[in-house]
Amino acid sequence: xxxxxxxxxxxxxxxxxxxxxxxxxxxxxxxxxxxxxxxxxxxxxxxxxxxxxxxxxxxxxxxxxxxxxxxxxxxxxxxxxxxxxxxxxxxxxxxxxxxxxxxxxxxxxxxxxxxxxxxxxxxxxxxxxxxxxxxxxxxxxxxxxxxxxxxxxxxxxxxxxxxxxxxxxxxxxxxxxxxxxxxxxxxxxxxxxxxxxxxxxxxxxxxxxxxxxxxxxxxxxxxxxxxxxxxxxxxxxxxxxxxxxxxxxxxxxxxxxxxxxxxxxxxxxxxxxxxxxxxxxxxxxxxxxxxxxxxxxxxxxxxxxxxxxxxxxxxxxxxxxxxxxxxxxxxxxxxxxxxxxxxxxxxxxxxxxxxxxxxxxxxxxxxxxxxxxxxxxxxxxxxxxxxxxxxxxxxxxxxxxxxxxxxxxxxxxxxxxxxxxxxxxxxxxxxxxxxxxxxxxxxxxxxxxxxxxxxxxxxxxxxxxxxxxxxxxxxxxxxxxxxxxxxxxxxxxxxxxxxxxxxxxxxxxxxxxxxxxxxxxxxxxxxxxxxxxxxxxxxxxxxxxxxxxxxxxxxxxxxxxxxxxxxxxxxxxxxxxxxxxxxxxxxxxxxxxxxxxxxxxxxxxxxxxxxxxxxxxxxxxxxxxxxxxxxxxxxx
Numbered sequence: 001x002x003x004x005x006x007x008x009x010x011x012x013x014x015x016x017x018x019x020x021x022x023x024x025x026x027x028x029x030x031x032x033x034x035x036x037x038x039x040x041x042x043x044x045x046x047x048x049x050x051x052x053x054x055x056x057x058x059x060x061x062x063x064x065x066x067x068x069x070x071x072x073x074x075x076x077x078x079x080x081x082x083x084x085x086x087x088x089x090x091x092x093x094x095x096x097x098x099x100x101x102x103x104x105x106x107x108x109x110x111x112x113x114x115x116x117x118x119x120x121x122x123x124x125x126x127x128x129x130x131x132x133x134x135x136x137x138x139x140x141x142x143x144x145x146x147x148x149x150x151x152x153x154x155x156x157x158x159x160x161x162x163x164x165x166x167x168x169x170x171x172x173x174x175x176x177x178x179x180x181x182x183x184x185x186x187x188x189x190x191x192x193x194x195x196x197x198x199x200x201x202x203x204x205x206x207x208x209x210x211x212x213x214x215x216x217x218x219x220x221x222x223x224x225x226x227x228x229x230x231x232x233x234x235x236x237x238x239x240x241x242x243x244x245x246x247x248x249x250x251x252x253x254x255x256x257x258x259x260x261x262x263x264x265x266x267x268x269x270x271x272x273x274x275x276x277x278x279x280x281x282x283x284x285x286x287x288x289x290x291x292x293x294x295x296x297x298x299x300x301x302x303x304x305x306x307x308x309x310x311x312x313x314x315x316x317x318x319x320x321x322x323x324x325x326x327x328x329x330x331x332x333x334x335x336x337x338x339x340x341x342x343x344x345x346x347x348x349x350x351x352x353x354x355x356x357x358x359x360x361x362x363x364x365x366x367x368x369x370x371x372x373x374x375x376x377x378x379x380x381x382x383x384x385x386x387x388x389x390x391x392x393x394x395x396x397x398x399x400x401x402x403x404x405x406x407x408x409x410x411x412x413x414x415x416x417x418x419x420x421x422x423x424x425x426x427x428x429x430x431x432x433x434x435x436x437x438x439x440x441x442x443x444x445x446x447x448x449x450x451x452x453x454x455x456x457x458x459x460x461x462x463x464x465x466x467x468x469x470x471x472x473x474x475x476x477x478x479x480x481x482x483x484x485x486x487x488x489x490x491x492x493x494x495x496x497x498x499x500x501x502x503x504x505x506x507x508x509x510x511x512x513x514x515x516x517x518x519x520x521x522x523x524x525x526x527x528x529x530x531x532x533x534x535x536x537x538x539x540x541x542x543x544x545x546x547x548x549x550x551x552x553x554x555x556x557x558x559x560x561x562x563x564x565x566x567x568x569x570x571x572x573x574x575x576x577x578x579x580x581x582x583x584x585x586x587x588x589x590x591x592x593x594x595x596x597x598x599x600x601x602x603x604x605x606x607x608x609x610x611x612x613x614x615x616x617x618x619x620x621x622x623x624x625x626x627x628x629x630x631x632x633x634x635x636x
Contacts, residue, residue, distance in 0.1 A: 034058075034059040034060070034061055035059070036104075037059060037061045037069040037104060038055055038059045038069070038071060040069075040104040041069050041071065041090075041092045041104070041106060042055065044092075044104075044105070044106050044151070045092075045106070045109065046139075047139065048106075048139065048151060048183065049135070049136060049139055049183075050132075050134075050135030050136045050137070050138050050139030050140070051076050051132055051135055051136070051139075052076075052135075053071070053074050053075065053076055053090065054074065054075040054076070055071045055072070055073070055074055055090075056072075056073040056074070056075065057071070057072025057073030057074075058072050059071055059072070060072075067093060067094040067095075067096060068091050068092065068093050068094065069091070069092045069094065069104070070089060070090070070091045070092075071089070071090040071091075071092070072088070072089055072090075073086075073087075073088065074086070074087045074089075074090040076132065077128060077129075077131075077132060082117055082119055082128060083117065084116070084117060084118075084128050084129050084132055085111075085114055085115070085116050085117075086114065086115045086117075087111045087112060087113065087114035087115075088112055088113045088114070089110075089111075089112035089113070090109065090110070090111055090112070091109070091110040091112065092106045092108075092109050092110075092151075093106070093107045093108050093109075093110070094106060094107060095107045106151040107151055108151050108152070108153040108154070108155065109151060109153070109154045109155070110154075110155045110156075110157060111154065111155070111156050111157065111159065112157050112158065113157065113158045113159065113160075114156060114159045114160070115159070115160045115161075115162070116159065116160070116161045116162070117161075117162050117164075118161070118162070118163045118164070119164045119166075120164065120165045120166060120167065121166055121167075122166040122167050123167065124167070133216055136216055137213065137216040137217050140184060140212060140213045140216065141213060142188075142213065151183065152182065152183050152184075153180060153181065153182060153183060154180075154181040154183055155179070155180050155181070156177050156178065156179045156180075156181070156194070157178060158176060158177070158178070159176075159177035159178075159179070159196075160173070160174070160175050160177065161173070161174040161177055161196070162174075172198070173198075174196040174197065174198050175196065175197045175198075176195075176196060176197045177194070177195075177196040178194045178195055178196070179192055179193065179194035179195075179196070180192070180193055180194055184212045184213075188210070188211045188212060188213060188214075189208060189209060189210050189211070189212060190207075190208070190209040190212035190215075191206070191207065191208045191209075192205075192206065192207045193205070193206040193207075194206075198229075199265055201229045201230055201231060201265065202229065202230075203227060203228070203229045204226075204227070204228040204229070205225070205226065205227050205228075206225060206226045207223075207224070207225045208222075208223070208224045208225070209221055209222070209223055210222030210223070210224075215240065215242070218241060218242035218243035219241060219243065220239050220240070220241040221239065221240060221241070222238075222239055223236070223237075223238055223239055223240040223248065223250065224236065224237045224238075229265075230257075230261075231256055231258070231261045231262045231264075231265040232254060232255075232256045232262045232265065232266075233254065233255050233256065234252070234253070234254045235252070235253045235254075236248075236250055236251070236252050236253075236285070237250050237251050238250010238251060238285070245288060245289055246287075246288065246289075247286075247287065247288045248285065248286070248287040248288075249285070249286050249287075250284075250285060251282075251283075251284055251285070252281070252282070252283055252284075252285040252294070253280075253281065253282045254279075254280070254281045255278075255279060255280035255281070256278070256279055257277070257278055258276075258277050258278065259276040259277060259278075259279045259301065260276045260277070262279075263276070268317060268359050268360055269359040269360075271333075271357065271360075271387075271392075274332040274333060275301075275302050275332030275333045276301070276302070276332075276333075277301075277302055277332075278300075278301075278302065278303075279299070279300060279301045279302075280299075280300045281294075281297070281298070281299050281300075282297075282298045283295065283296055283297040283298065283310070284296045290313060290314040290315055291311060291312070291313050291314075292311065292312045292313075292314075293309075293310075293311045294309060294310040294311065294312075294321075295309050296309075297309060297310050297321070297323070299323065302329070302332055303329065304325060304327070304328050304329060305325060305326070306323040306324060306325040306328075306366070306368075307323065307324055307325075308321055308322045308323035308324055309321050309322055310323075316361060317359065317360045317361065318360070318361040318362070318363070319360060319361070319362050319363070319364070320362075320363040320364070321363075321364055321365070322364070322365040322366075323364065323365070323366050323367075324366075324367045324368070325366070325367070325368040325369075326368065326369050326370070327368065327369065327370040327371075327372075328366075328368040328370070328371045328372070329371075329372045330371060330372065330373045331372060331373055331374050346463070346551070347461075347462045347463040347466050347549065347551075348461060348462040348463060349461050349462070349463040349464075350461060350462075351460050351461055352418070352419050352460060352461060352462075354390075354412070354414045354419055357387060357390045357391070357392055357412075357413070357414060358389070358390040358414070360387065361387055361388050361389070362385055362386065362387035363385075363386050363387075363388075364384070364385045364386075365382075365383075365384050366382070366383050366384075366385065367380075367381065367382045367383070368380070368381055371399070374438070375438055376401065376402075376438050377401075378399050378400060378401040378406075379399070379400030379401065380398075380399075380400050381396070381398070381399035381400065381401075382396075382397040382398055382399070383395065383396055383397065383399070384397065390413060390414050391411065391412075391413040392411065392412045392413065393409060393410070393411045394409065394410045394411075395408075395409045396408055396409070396410075396425075401427075401430065401435075402427065402430035402431045402434050402435040402438075403429070403430060403431040403434075403448065404427060404428050404429035404430030404431065404435075404448065405427075405428045405429065405430075406425065406426070406427050406428075406430070407425070407426050407428070408423070408424050408425030408426050409423065409424050409425070410422075410423045410425070411423070415458055417460055418458060418459050418460030418461075418464065419458070419459065419460065419465070420456075420457075420458050421455075421456060421457050421458070421465055422455070422456040423453070423454075423455055423456075424453070424454045425451075425452070425453055426450070426451070426452045427450060427451040427452070428450050429448050429449070429450065430448060430449065430450075430451065431448060432445045432446065432447055432448065432449050432451075432475075432477055432480065433445060433446050433447075433483075435451065436451075441581060442580055442581065443483075444482060444483055444484055444580075445477065445480065445481075445482060445483070445515075446480045446481045446482075446483055446509070447477050447478065447479055447480015447481060447512075447515075448477065448478070448479075448480065449475060449476050449477030449478065449480065449515070450474075450475070450476050450477075451473075451474070451475050452473075452474045452475075453471060453472065453473045453474070454471045454472050455469055455470065455471030455472075455473075455521060456469075456470055456471055457469040457470065463549065466524050466548045466549045467523065467524045467549045468523060468524065469521050469523070469524045469548055470521055470522055470523070471520075471521050472518070472519065472520055472521065473517070473518070473519045473521065473526065474517065474518045474519075475515075475516070475517040475518075476514075476515070476516050476517075477512070477514070477515040477516075478513065478514055478515070479512075479513060480511070480512060480515060481509040481510055481511045481512065482509065482510040482512070482515075482533070483508075483509050484508075485508065485509075485510050485585060486508030486509060486510060487510040487538045487540065487559050488510065488535075488537045488538050488561065489508060490559075490587070491538065491559055491560075491561050491570055491572055492561065492570075494570075494572060494587060495561065495570040510533070510535065510538065510540075511535050511536070511537075512533045512534060512535040513534055513535055513536065514533070514534045515532075515533045515534075516530060516531065516532055516533075517530075517531045518530040518531060519531075519546075521548070524547060524548045524549045525545055525546075525547055525548070526545060526546050526547075526548060527544075527545045528542055528543050528544055528545065528555065531543070531557075535562075536562070537561065537562055538559060538560065538561060538562065539559075539560045539562055540557055540558070540559050540560075541557050541558050542555050542556070542557035542576075543555065543556055543557060544556045544557070544576075546580065551579055551580055551581070552577070552578055552579050552580065552583075553576050553577060553578060553579075553580050553583050554576075554577055555575065555576040555577075556573065556574070556575045556576070557573070557574060557576070558571055558572070558573050558574070559571070559572050559573075559574055560572070572587050572588065573587070573588035574586060574587050574588060575588070
């Protein structure tokens, strides 16, 4: 019985205390006026931040629950037309115990739909926040004789941040900002976490400044931030200072599923062609005056890995550096300059997309132990890539390719609605069948040799470039063979029986000890200047031309059996016509007729041109020739 009475008394005591508390709170609600609440909140915000808010709207006080003072239409900053901060509502949540004792102390602050404006005027290096930062510095300066700020958190609900730099023409907007700012009330650090929208992407972000006062005064302070969005994940851990200029030094890591989307998101277009998908970057970064230097770079892109150093400048977007890799697969990046169409019989007529060449300047030195480009496999290679004002220049210092060495340069630039191309390349001691097959789709030449070309063209596609091509091509080879043709076998058969028919002679090989080819190109037509073949059994001399756009040949020449002690040799004019993948090679019918003892008098007896042509046509059908040789200027 006594215990029951004791519990009842204890319960009554607790009830009395609670009732007194509610009574005190209720009484304080009558004692706290709106003007007093506004002045107390303004004073504590100024003490904690050094910023003097201007309240232009009504003030509302709410006592339990919740314990808040709400200020409407609040401004920060001297410029009322462009305030540094303008909030529709500032809500200060109050501490309960001080409030019971009749004092107003802020626990935290909420800014509802604030607009934060950072503006740098033309010709100025200072923003509208510079005076406010000075006030923050004074308020946060360590002082053992001063009480710590009363609140430790500021929250932003549905905010808008606008950054403008009139000198550089920059305007960026962060919308739907939801952030929590851990104010350095007790420790020296400052932290911000939350999310915002930027360029139609939601960004999760966090920022930690280890010594906020040091950072505000320009001294060095630890810095850590994280950014996570669909196009990019970025992390930095290091230090920053602002004396005499902004400097940032630390470790940076970035990755994304598609680099093209990342570049587009930050306002830069990727170069034309394929590739530029999954990537990751880790490096030691040193940033100052708009230049970002990266050392100890570990870069992965489209399955390729490289190491080296890089630098990036923001004044005129420019990327410079040196990278080395063990193995590189460059196949995805060559699609913009795919030479042949899908049928591999015509040049690619797809318009070239070169808009991405103007958004970024590049100066890179790259080396790799192995390089793959489509079906071509290269050994150790050193390449310099320079992209400046929309002009792409690729210089091959040395590349082990096609069992030989490749050097030279290639330049591509946007010109009007198309492109301008120039190239000087040297292929030394290369496998000719592999090299010409992969570059031009021509697989008729065996052996090793040298190829040099110096060409230029203009057009909006590979096909258009071939039609305006000008320049020179030279090829020399030794100890090789022309495949799909046995010239010696053909000559010996026709030497014995000129009218027996050529038969199918587009098989076999024609070996040579030396082969030389030199062409001059004008408007896509290559004219032979010095082309000849010398072998142990045959000798060829060729003239004429071939069309690069049409990929067909119109050549004529003389094939000769080299005289030996047992015979006096044999010469036969011929023509080569048709597509260069499968050309039609025909001996000169007139030469065969004249060599034939039986048919030569018949031809000489026919003086009338019409009759002579009819006889010649009949003889050609007997010999298997498809076309007559071109009549000479001295033919009667």
